[in-house]
Amino acid sequence: MRRAPRLHWVSILLGLVVLMGVVSFHAYTAIRPEPVRHAGEHRQLPENTLALAFHGGPDPKWTPRVLDVLKETGIRATFFVTGTQVTRNPEVTRRIAEEGHRIGIDGFRAEGDHVTGLNRALAQAALADVLGAHTPLVGAPAEVDSGDRDHQDIGTLVRMSLRERGGVVRLHDDGSIGADIARELTRQPGYRFVAVTDEPLVTASGTERFTGAVTAWSQRNGGVVLVLFGTAIAIAALLGLLRTAMQLGLAHTDRRLRRESEADPPPWFAPPVSVVVPAYNEALNIAATVRSIAANDHLADVEVVVVDDGSTDGTADRAEELGLPGVTVLRQDNQGKPAALNAGISRARHDVLVLLDGDTIFEPDTIGQLVQPFADSAVGAVSGNAKVGNRKGLLGRWQHLEYCAGSNLDRQILHALRCIPTVPGAVGAFRRAAITDAGGVSDQTLAEDTDLTMAVTRAGWRVAYRPQAKAWTEAPSSLRGLFRQRYRWSYGTFQSMWKHRRALVESGPMGRFGLLYLLAFHLLLPLLAPVMDLYVLYGFLVADAPLAFVVWTAFLLLQTASAGYALRLDGESLKPLWAYPLQQLVYRQLTYAVVIQSVITAAHGTQLRWMKVRRTGLLGSAPGCGVPGSPAVVLEE
Amino acid sequence: MQVFVDGNGGRRVAAGAVSLSVACGLIVFAAVVAGTLLGAW
Numbered sequence: 001m002r003r004a005p006r007l008h009w010v011s012i013l014l015g016l017v018v019l020m021g022v023v024s025f026h027a028y029t030a031i032r033p034e035p036v037r038h039a040g041e042h043r044q045l046p047e048n049t050l051a052l053a054f055h056g057g058p059d060p061k062w063t064p065r066v067l068d069v070l071k072e073t074g075i076r077a078t079f080f081v082t083g084t085q086v087t088r089n090p091e092v093t094r095r096i097a098e099e100g101h102r103i104g105i106d107g108f109r110a111e112g113d114h115v116t117g118l119n120r121a122l123a124q125a126a127l128a129d130v131l132g133a134h135t136p137l138v139g140a141p142a143e144v145d146s147g148d149r150d151h152q153d154i155g156t157l158v159r160m161s162l163r164e165r166g167g168v169v170r171l172h173d174d175g176s177i178g179a180d181i182a183r184e185l186t187r188q189p190g191y192r193f194v195a196v197t198d199e200p201l202v203t204a205s206g207t208e209r210f211t212g213a214v215t216a217w218s219q220r221n222g223g224v225v226l227v228l229f230g231t232a233i234a235i236a237a238l239l240g241l242l243r244t245a246m247q248l249g250l251a252h253t254d255r256r257l258r259r260e261s262e263a264d265p266p267p268w269f270a271p272p273v274s275v276v277v278p279a280y281n282e283a284l285n286i287a288a289t290v291r292s293i294a295a296n297d298h299l300a301d302v303e304v305v306v307v308d309d310g311s312t313d314g315t316a317d318r319a320e321e322l323g324l325p326g327v328t329v330l331r332q333d334n335q336g337k338p339a340a341l342n343a344g345i346s347r348a349r350h351d352v353l354v355l356l357d358g359d360t361i362f363e364p365d366t367i368g369q370l371v372q373p374f375a376d377s378a379v380g381a382v383s384g385n386a387k388v389g390n391r392k393g394l395l396g397r398w399q400h401l402e403y404c405a406g407s408n409l410d411r412q413i414l415h416a417l418r419c420i421p422t423v424p425g426a427v428g429a430f431r432r433a434a435i436t437d438a439g440g441v442s443d444q445t446l447a448e449d450t451d452l453t454m455a456v457t458r459a460g461w462r463v464a465y466r467p468q469a470k471a472w473t474e475a476p477s478s479l480r481g482l483f484r485q486r487y488r489w490s491y492g493t494f495q496s497m498w499k500h501r502r503a504l505v506e507s508g509p510m511g512r513f514g515l516l517y518l519l520a521f522h523l524l525l526p527l528l529a530p531v532m533d534l535y536v537l538y539g540f541l542v543a544d545a546p547l548a549f550v551v552w553t554a555f556l557l558l559q560t561a562s563a564g565y566a567l568r569l570d571g572e573s574l575k576p577l578w579a580y581p582l583q584q585l586v587y588r589q590l591t592y593a594v595v596i597q598s599v600i601t602a603a604h605g606t607q608l609r610w611m612k613v614r615r616t617g618l619l620g621s622a623p624g625c626g627v628p629g630s631p632a633v634v635l636e637e
Numbered sequence: 638m639q640v641f642v643d644g645n646g647g648r649r650v651a652a653g654a655v656s657l658s659v660a661c662g663l664i665v666f667a668a669v670v671a672g673t674l675l676g677a678w
Contacts, residue, residue, distance in 0.1 A: 007656045014663040121677030211673035214666075444640050495640035604652040605643025 026222020036112030040141040052077040056174030058092040065179040073186040078196035080106035083123030087216045090130040102195040104137030128204035129212030143170035236528035251412040269375035270299035274348030278340035279358030283313040292362045307344040310334025338443040351432040361472040373464035380434030380461020384427030384469035397579040399475040405563035415465040419514030425449040427471035447492020454500040457510045491598040526595035
């Protein structure tokens with residue numbers, strides 16, 4: 001096994017920072033602050049010498065007219081440009097420079113927007129992108145105001161411009177009047193025209209030009225990036241709403257049909273059952289697991305086959321020491337869970353096989369409930385209702401909520417669509433013939449339960465869900481453990497999807513609904529959802545914070561309501577629901593990270609091994625778990 | 638053999654090279670842009 005790839009996280013995090021930078025910069029350039037005039041240094045010019053200083057441009061329509069007038073009269077002027085306008089009008093900017101006029105910086109987004117060094121740097125970057133140079137002239141010197149912002153009469157404007165009989169005359173090239181005043185001033189007798197400065201532009205370095213190209217691209221294309229963001233968010237939101245609608249509709253229908261069948265229940269079905277428990281280093285859990293099975297109230301024979309898959313902690317000894325009747329312990333070299341399951345299945349005597357992990361606790365009626373759907377001879381597998389036992393801490397509550405609002409509700413939807421893709425390893429039952437048709441338990445994926453369930457469905461068997469068959473499983477108690485568990489689940493699910501991809505062109509429900517459901521909600525949605533978080537962050541930090549808050553809250557309320565409905569369907573208390581909003585901050589991002597990591601791992605072709613989760617052994621305190629001998633100590637892996 | 642697992646290592650090497658190139662490219666990109674702007678600031 002090679003270490004799972006990690007370098008992509010650098011790319012993803014940096015990529016997100018860059019994207020945020022692009023859209024934030026785009027938004028920043030769209031803001032046009034009020035122009036602020038700063039009293040620059042007084043520039044001494046000889047009497048009857050004028051320096052025409054144009055502000056507000058470059059403008060695509062009016063600046064060329066000014067340039068035409070200056071060209072006709074052979075006068076060199078100075079253009080104090082704003083950085084955003086330079087990026088918007090690169091051709092006009094180039095023409096200014098090519099025709100020998102001087103260029104200064106007025107600001108980045110408006111006149112005076114050069115007080116902070118960053119804005120000055122951004123304006124220079126815009127020039128570097130367009131001209132390959134930056135200017136030493138930042139901010140206009142003290143000027144004689146032509147009054148062209150306040151007056152229209154040319155005569156008045158000329159008089160105002162010449163009232164000091166020389167100096168730097170303040171004009172604007174972002175309106176029609178700029179060219180007219182310039183023409184009139186050039187016709188005044190006795191005046192000489194110079195530029196504000198003779199200092200030429202300074203050639204920009206490669207990094208300045210590159211930075212300029214990046215900021216210019218961001219200014220021009222940030223809107224496109226936002227549209228792409230918006231599209232991804234729209235798809236994610238639609239998928240989210242679709243899933244909620246399906247949850248509300250199909251799960252409700254499924255539950256109603258179930259209630260109707262309960263009103264007139266079929267005869268109780270009680271076939272003999274073989275329970276297969278693969279275990280690897282479960283010494284501290286196995287006794288409680290086996291005792292909970294032995295304490296069943298099933299009406300027919302229940303045989304237990306514990307398969308110790310080369311444990312080094314005495315798991316097999318602990319199981320044998322119990323001395324419980326009907327319990328067989330097999331020992332084998334470590335070959336992996338699928339091999340252990342296959343060994344247990346071959347040893348089992350009965351045709352109905354209950355498979356569970358070595359850290360699961362059954363309730364007394366779990367086995368009896370689990371096998372009821374087998375009364376229908378078309379049913380090849382049955383999923384039970386796995387519940388989180390250690391739900392005391394925040395992480396435990398989150399997982400409990402996810403089991404109910406995510407996995408179990410999903411399972412009810414998929415049951416209604418007849419395409420349950422996973423009979424969980426924690427609590428599931430199979431007909432031997434179905435397993436045989438599927439070719440046994442395969443070791444080609446890390447999610448052997450999903451792989452087997454898909455194979456069984458493709459072989460033509462129905463997979464049922466029995467929510468009354470509850471099993472208490474221990475959820476990881478640390479974020480690291482949770483990541484490792486979900487990583488294996490997610491990666492294994494993708495492996496199974498790929499392995500059974502041909503189901504898409506087959507006539508069964510697995511391809512028509514199951515694979516598409518997984519593709520949409522377990523692959524596409526988690527990959528798109530981070531963009532939504534990013535957009536919310538953008539909304540809060542850059543755009544309209546109140547609107548972002550309202551949208552985010554609306555989605556959160558919808559999801560919380562959906563989770564509450566799921567808890568109610570599952571007969572659970574609504575109390576843990578308070579932890580649901582907090583899920584949005586760490587837990588949800590972790591689930592995205594798992595999917596991203598899985599996709600990257602698949603692309604790399606890395607061989608992963610089974611990642612065992614660190615145990616706490618707190619199942620003894622699980623609600624509804626009154627099994628004598630449940631572990632009461634904290635267990636370590 | 639498991640699904641997705643690259644038997645001869647070619648895909649792993651190629652994906653690793655792409656991953657390394659993208660990460661390095663982004664690091665250089667971010668360093669140049671941020672460095673230039675901060676320097677001018």
